[in-house]
Amino acid sequence: MSENPPVIRTEKLVKRFGAVRALDELDLTIATGEVHGFLGPNGAGKSTTMRVLLGLLRADSGTVEMFGRDPWRHAVALHRRLAYVPGDVELWPNLTGGEVIDMFLRLRGPYSTARRDELIERFALDPRKKTRTYSKGNRQKVALISALASDVDLLLLDEPTAGLDPLMEVVFQQTIKEATQNGRSVLLSSHILAQVEALSDRISIIRAGQVVESGTLSELRHMTRTTIEVETARPAGEIAGMSGVHDFRTEGERIIFEVDGERVEDLMHQLAPLGVRSLVAHPPTLEQLLMRHYGEDLGHRSVAEGAQKG
Amino acid sequence: MPETTSGTLPHTSVSPAPTDVAPLVRTGSLLRFMLRRDRIRLSIWVLGIGLMALYFSNAIQVIADGVEELAQMAVLFSDPVGRMMTGPAFGMDEPSFERFYAAGYVLFLYILFALMSVFLLVRHTRTEEQTGRAELVRANVVGRHATLTAALLLTGGANAAAAVLVWVASGPVAGYDAAGTALVAAGGFSVGLFFMGAAAVAAQLSQSSRGASAMAGGLLGLAYLIRMGGDMVEQGGSALSWFSPLAWSQQTAPYVEDRWWPLLLPLVAAAGMVALGFWLSTRRDVGASLVPPRLGRATARPSLGTPVGMALRVLRGMLRGWAIALVLAALMFGSYAESMVDAADGLPEEVAMIMTGDDLMLGYLAYMSLFLAIFVAAAGVSGLQVLRSEEVHGRAEFALSLPMSRTTWLGAHLAVLLGGLMALTLLVGLGTAVGAGASLGDLEHTGSLLLAGLHQFPAVLAVVGIVVALFGWVPRIAGTVGWVIIAFSGIATNFGPMLDLPDAVLNLNVFGHLAQHPVEDITLAPVLWLSTLGVAGLVLGLLGWRRREVNRV
Numbered sequence: 001m002s003e004n005p006p007v008i009r010t011e012k013l014v015k016r017f018g019a020v021r022a023l024d025e026l027d028l029t030i031a032t033g034e035v036h037g038f039l040g041p042n043g044a045g046k047s048t049t050m051r052v053l054l055g056l057l058r059a060d061s062g063t064v065e066m067f068g069r070d071p072w073r074h075a076v077a078l079h080r081r082l083a084y085v086p087g088d089v090e091l092w093p094n095l096t097g098g099e100v101i102d103m104f105l106r107l108r109g110p111y112s113t114a115r116r117d118e119l120i121e122r123f124a125l126d127p128r129k130k131t132r133t134y135s136k137g138n139r140q141k142v143a144l145i146s147a148l149a150s151d152v153d154l155l156l157l158d159e160p161t162a163g164l165d166p167l168m169e170v171v172f173q174q175t176i177k178e179a180t181q182n183g184r185s186v187l188l189s190s191h192i193l194a195q196v197e198a199l200s201d202r203i204s205i206i207r208a209g210q211v212v213e214s215g216t217l218s219e220l221r222h223m224t225r226t227t228i229e230v231e232t233a234r235p236a237g238e239i240a241g242m243s244g245v246h247d248f249r250t251e252g253e254r255i256i257f258e259v260d261g262e263r264v265e266d267l268m269h270q271l272a273p274l275g276v277r278s279l280v281a282h283p284p285t286l287e288q289l290l291m292r293h294y295g296e297d298l299g300h301r302s303v304a305e306g307a308q309k310g
Numbered sequence: 311m312p313e314t315t316s317g318t319l320p321h322t323s324v325s326p327a328p329t330d331v332a333p334l335v336r337t338g339s340l341l342r343f344m345l346r347r348d349r350i351r352l353s354i355w356v357l358g359i360g361l362m363a364l365y366f367s368n369a370i371q372v373i374a375d376g377v378e379e380l381a382q383m384a385v386l387f388s389d390p391v392g393r394m395m396t397g398p399a400f401g402m403d404e405p406s407f408e409r410f411y412a413a414g415y416v417l418f419l420y421i422l423f424a425l426m427s428v429f430l431l432v433r434h435t436r437t438e439e440q441t442g443r444a445e446l447v448r449a450n451v452v453g454r455h456a457t458l459t460a461a462l463l464l465t466g467g468a469n470a471a472a473a474v475l476v477w478v479a480s481g482p483v484a485g486y487d488a489a490g491t492a493l494v495a496a497g498g499f500s501v502g503l504f505f506m507g508a509a510a511v512a513a514q515l516s517q518s519s520r521g522a523s524a525m526a527g528g529l530l531g532l533a534y535l536i537r538m539g540g541d542m543v544e545q546g547g548s549a550l551s552w553f554s555p556l557a558w559s560q561q562t563a564p565y566v567e568d569r570w571w572p573l574l575l576p577l578v579a580a581a582g583m584v585a586l587g588f589w590l591s592t593r594r595d596v597g598a599s600l601v602p603p604r605l606g607r608a609t610a611r612p613s614l615g616t617p618v619g620m621a622l623r624v625l626r627g628m629l630r631g632w633a634i635a636l637v638l639a640a641l642m643f644g645s646y647a648e649s650m651v652d653a654a655d656g657l658p659e660e661v662a663m664i665m666t667g668d669d670l671m672l673g674y675l676a677y678m679s680l681f682l683a684i685f686v687a688a689a690g691v692s693g694l695q696v697l698r699s700e701e702v703h704g705r706a707e708f709a710l711s712l713p714m715s716r717t718t719w720l721g722a723h724l725a726v727l728l729g730g731l732m733a734l735t736l737l738v739g740l741g742t743a744v745g746a747g748a749s750l751g752d753l754e755h756t757g758s759l760l761l762a763g764l765h766q767f768p769a770v771l772a773v774v775g776i777v778v779a780l781f782g783w784v785p786r787i788a789g790t791v792g793w794v795i796i797a798f799s800g801i802a803t804n805f806g807p808m809l810d811l812p813d814a815v816l817n818l819n820v821f822g823h824l825a826q827h828p829v830e831d832i833t834l835a836p837v838l839w840l841s842t843l844g845v846a847g848l849v850l851g852l853l854g855w856r857r858r859e860v861n862r863v
Contacts (some may be wrong), residue, residue, distance in 0.1 A: 017862070054711055056860040076715045084711035093518075095623060096606035099614060106615025107712045128605040132517075143708070156711075202425040 004029055004275045005068030007154055007185040008053060014063035015048055015209075022034060022048045023029035024209035025062065030187060030202075032153075035180055037200030038189040039290070045188040045209040048086050050158045053187075054084060066154075080109065082286065083147035087158035087189075089139040097142045098127030104146035105245075116149040121173050136163035148175050173198055193285065205289065213289070220289055225258040227282040228267070232276030242270060335453035338458035344434055348464070352845060354852060355426045356468055359419060359498075360475025360798075366415040367484035370407050380405045387413045388649060389543060391674055394538045395804060398547035398557070408486040408565040413612040416494055417476035419476060421530070423502035426466050426472070428526040431509035434461035435447040437519035438562060439596060448596055458513075458591055462506065462584060469502030477559055490565035497559030504555045505530060507583030514590035515777070517599035524631060533557075535642050542646060555579070597631050617714055617722035624723065625693055629730040632689035636682060636734060643678040644745020645761075650674045669829065675755070676762060676826040682738045682800050683766030684729055684821055687773040691792035693727040694777045698789055701861050716856045724778065724848060731770055739763020758828040765832055768822045768840035773799075775847020782854025795820065 008030040015023040023045050030036045040046055049059045052064055055075035064071060066078050091100050101120070105111040120127055123141045133137060140163050147155055161172050176186060176199055190196050196203060197217060204214040213220060225246065230236070231254050239255065240248040244263030249256055259267050261284075271279075317845060330762075345352070374380045384391050388402035395418050401409040444457065450717075452460075473495040481491035489795030505526060512525035533554045541560075548822040551557040561572040613619040650671035700706045710719060743759035773795055780788035802811065802819035816822055823836040 020764040051860075054707075056707055056710060058859055075710075076713050079711060079713040082711075084708070086704060086708050088704060090708070092623060092705060095610075095614075095629060096608065098608040099606070099610040101612035103614045103620060104712060106610070107617070107714060109713070112581075130606055164490070227854065255535075 004032055004065075005065065007034070008036075008066055008187060010052075010064045012174065013049075013059055013064050015045075015052055016060050021099075022209055023052070023059075024208070026209060027211055028204055030185055032185055033183050034201050035186040035188060035199050037196035037203040037264070038187055038206060039191065039203055040206035040253045041153065041191055041198050041290075042110075044206045046206060047158055048209075049206070050084070050087075050156055050187075050189065053078075053156060062089065081152055082154040082156055083108065083150045083152045084156045085140070085143040085147050085158060085160045087162070090135070091134070091139055091142060093132035094130065096130055097125055097134065097138065100106075101146045101149070102125065102133060102140050103161070108150045108152070111149055111151060116145065119145045119149050119175070121177070123168060137165065137168065139163060141168070144172065144175075148179060153184060155184060155188075157186065157188050159190055159192075160188070161190075161192065164220045166174055169195070175280055193290075197293055222283065225284055225288065226264060227256070227258050227284070228260060229254050229256045229280040229282075230271060231255075231277040231279075232271070233277060236274050239267070239270060242267065311717075312424070324589060333453040333455040333461055335451060335456060335838075337453065337456040337459045337463070338453050340447070340452065340456055341463055343533055344460055344464050347450055348430070348433075352430070352464075352468055353513040353815075355430070356475065359422050359426070359472040360479055362422065363419055363476040363479035363481065366419070367411050367480040367486065369809070370410050370415075371484075374410070375409075377406065378406065380410055384410065389656070390542045391677070392433065393541045393545065393647070395487050397537070397560045397609075398541045398551065398563075399545050400560075400563040402545070406483075406565065408480075408490060409479065411484075411486065412490065412494060412564045414750070415473065416497070417560065417671045418502040419494075419498050420556055421534070423469060423472060424505040424530050424556075425527075426468060427502045430465045430468060430510045431461050432513055432519050432522045432526065434464065436500045436513040436516065436522040441518070445596060455588060458510065458588060459786070459847065461508065465506045465509075466503065469506070470497050472502070473499035489567055489568045493562045493564040493568060493576070494569065496570075496573055497562055497564070500573045500580075501556060501559050504558075504576040504583075505578040507587065510587030511583050511590065514594065516597060525607055528635065530556075531639075535639060539642065542649060563575050605800070614742040620709065620724060621723040621726040621845050624715060625696060625726050628693055628696055629689070629727075629734070632685070632692075633734055633737055636685055636689075639739045640678075640682055640741025641684075641745040644675070644742040644747075645674045645680070647671050647746035648749035672755070673826070673829045674744060675759060676829050678742060679762040679766060680803060680821060680824075680826070682742070683735065683763070683770060684803065686734045686738065686766070687799070687820075688793075688796045689734060690727065690731050690770055691772040691777055691789070691796055693730070693793060694774065694781060695789045697723050698781060698785060704861065707860055710860060716835055716860075720855050724774075726772065728771070731774070732767060735763045735767050735770065736760065738833045755828065761832075762827045764838070765827050766821070766825060767826055768837045768844065771844030772820050772840045772847070775844035775851075777847075777849030779847040779854070780851070782851035782858065785858075792801065859863075 006029050008028060010026055013023050013026040014021060026045065026049060028036075028038075028049070034279075035193070038046055038049070048057065052059055053066060053071055055071035055073075055078070058072050059061045062092045067081060069078060071078055091097075095103070098120075101116060105116060123145055125138060125141045125145065130139075131142065136143070140160060144157075147157070155176075161169050164172060173195070176188070180186065186199075188196065188199060200217070202214065202216050203220060204211045205220075206212070210246055236255050239245060239257065244260040244269070246260075247256075370380075374383055384399075384402040384405040387396050388399045392414075393399050396414050399413045405413075435655070438447070447457065476498055477491055477495035480486050480494055481488060508529050509522065509526040512522040512529075516522040516525055533556045537547075537551055537554035537557040537560075540548045540554060540557060540754055543550065547557060547561060551561070552835075553633070555576055556574045558572045562569055615625065645849065651668065697706075700709075700723075706719065713823075739760040739762060742763065743756040746755055746759060747753040773792070774797065777788050777792040780791055799819050799821045801809070802816055803821055806816050806819070806822070820840070823840065825831060825833045825836070
């Protein structure tokens with residue numbers, strides 16, 4: 001396995017649209033069998049990356065390889081090994097959902113009708129309706145079912161659940177877990193933080209066309225701050241002055257602050273002698289991860305959007 | 311504090327239960343919003359109609375030097391073929407510039423009025439519902455009938471403005487008689503209102519804006535065909551003419567009889583259809599149509615699992631629509647063949663010496679093959695626009711994520727489109743032949759009419775080739791250029807001689823080079839070079855499509 005080239009590898013990938021650098025030296029690597037969360041707000045370059053990976057757009061400079069090959073030149077051969085769910089699924093209005101699913105499965109190669117029917121049932125899709133009558137969520141289900149029922153090595157999912165309700169979101173997470181058990185790799189772009197958190201082995205955070213942070217969730221958490229709410233027997237004002245402590249404030253009996261990941265141990269030594277009555281520690285949320293990279297203003301904006309979609 | 315104000319408000323101000331909200335609330339705001347959205351589109355339509363009128367009413371004086379020359383040219387409009395194309399030809403035995411204008415050119419202004427009405431009304435009603443924007447608007451305090459009312463006011467206003475410009479262009483500027491000029495302008499206004507009414511009904515019946523436009527536009531086509539048949543039979547029109555809304559305005563006979571009463575017909579019909587539109591809109595939900603969508607197949611037929619199968623489903627509806635319309639038109643045109651033979655009896659002796667009834671009839675059928683081939687090419691351009699919209703709407707991107715090459719995708723769609731267009735030319739030829747055979751009582755000309763239809767295919771292929779080449783390299787302009795080619799072909803073919811266009815310009819007409827079979831023998835050279843042009847365009851387009859990025863935003 002280790003001799004296999006990475007499923008996806010980009011190095012200093014640049015894509016320009018006129019004067020705008022949509023992708024600005026983007027580095028991204030996904031190993032076989034990995035679920036990789038691709039996290040960033042709208043307009044960060046997630047969909048552009050997907051479309052370069054599909055060979056629909058041509059990279060201006062840098063390297064991009066899928067299974068070790070150039071997606072622009074070897075699109076057809078590579079597409080035999082992957083399935084794609086677009087961010088904004090548009091279907092042929094005069095076909096039924098079932099017809100679109102079948103058309104895609106047949107054009108991709110041999111497939112199991114049992115698997116297809118099972119997925120249609122689990123996603124509760126009525127395949128007899130013309131797609132022009134489908135909601136956004138139903139169109140997404142069609143694309144998801146045709147991708148998940150295919151026998152492929154890689155799933156490229158561009159914000160796949162933006163229109164799904166919470167119940168379908170659960171079904172989606174189950175099906176992705178099943179897919180990875182069968183050894184598939186997944187690139188999952190999203191700004192729905194909980195989803196990425198629940199599914200991903202590794203996460204890359206993209207901002208203005210660059211990957212600003214990449215690693216496992218715990219690696220990323222280590223680099224950020226934990227929120228602590230504590231009630232102590234003796235006054236705890238001295239904590240505010242510790243290095244690595246931020247946003248210190250008092251609410252009645254409690255004090256609330258954030259502490260850098262690497263200072264947690266020091267903090268515990270400082271707190272213990274003060275007589276801790278109660279303590280609540282929140283792990284850093286991905287909202288905080290994002291905010292750290294986008295600054296307060298942008299962070300609030302992207303979180304608000306994520307919450308709306310979720 | 312809030313309690314006291316809310317306690318007094320209901321008594322002092324209005325607005326009780328929501329059921330009492332007047333159906334026309336906010337019509338004014340919506341109208342202003344529509345005017346803002348359409349300020350350019352609307353200006354182009356209205357000014358365009360005005361400029362056309364200005365051009366027509368002033369070009370005639372330049373084309374013809376005096377009344378004698380005019381009298382010679384009047385045959386263009388007064389013979390049966392001329393009457394088919396332009397109308398009942400009132401006053402052509404004693405032509406004047408203004409009568410010539412009314413007989414030969416005003417019909418095209420009327421058609422523009424009708425098209426403007428259909429496009430504007432559907433755009434602000436059904437298109438808004440289809441895209442879901444209407445829902446957003448209706449969620450506010452907006453009356454049930456406000457959108458349709460505002461769209462009607464907008465369209466009616468545009469027609470009135472265009473009518474005023476037509477009046478200015480042909481009356482004060484060209485110096486034509488006041489009463490007749492007022493009738494020409496009022497005739498345009500009436501045609502516009504009639505088709506506005508038709509569009510208001512169509513917008514309730516169909517769930518898609520294309521369907522609604524096609525329905526109202528189909529009525530316009532039908533009106534034209536009926537008028538053709540009616541006006542061809544005799545000068546001044548026949549009983550059949552009176553079934554066509556386009557003919558009603560022409561029957562006012564401007565500058566000849568100047569009668570106003572025929573305009574009552576379109577105005578009353580328009581009022582009736584507008585009322586019907588309002589009534590139908592109360593019988594359905596927002597976004598829904600009166601014909602409910604049906605359930606389809608849960609699994610695909612085997613044919614759908616191939617690139618060609620996919621392309622067939624993409625293009626099928628469009629091809630079917632064109633086929634129905636063109637075959638009906640071909641049958642109708644063909645069935646006028648007998649009238650052509652009869653018409654030759656009435657020709658002056660000096661003409662009859664060089665032209666027999668059969669010559670006239672075959673010449674007419676040759677012309678019809680050419681005329682219909684331009685429409686087949688129009689079907690080709692609209693098919694290529696379907697492909698472009700596949701790309702713009704992201705469906706091409708989704709399909710290309712399959713193991714299917716760019717070449718296969720475009721190749722499959724082009725194969726289906728060209729196959730469909732080939733079938734269309736054959737069907738049109740067959741329709742003309744069957745129509746002619748039925749009216750003449752013998753099938754002598756069937757073979758040559760089929761050949762006449764097929765013989766136009768290289769010109770259709772050339773148009774498709776040019777647009778495909780553009781699709782491959784500069785997709786943004788491909789559709790527009792395609793329609794310009796079609797419009798130019800139509801104008802140059804029908805009016806080239808009348809408009810006195812220079813040869814260099816006429817030679818640009820793709821459809822002006824093939825021999826006029828069956829009156830002329832087929833010459834190979836134009837067939838070959840038009841086919842070469844077409845194939846070269848296809849190859850060039852495929853190369854460009856392989857190189858360029860898909861749906862680059």
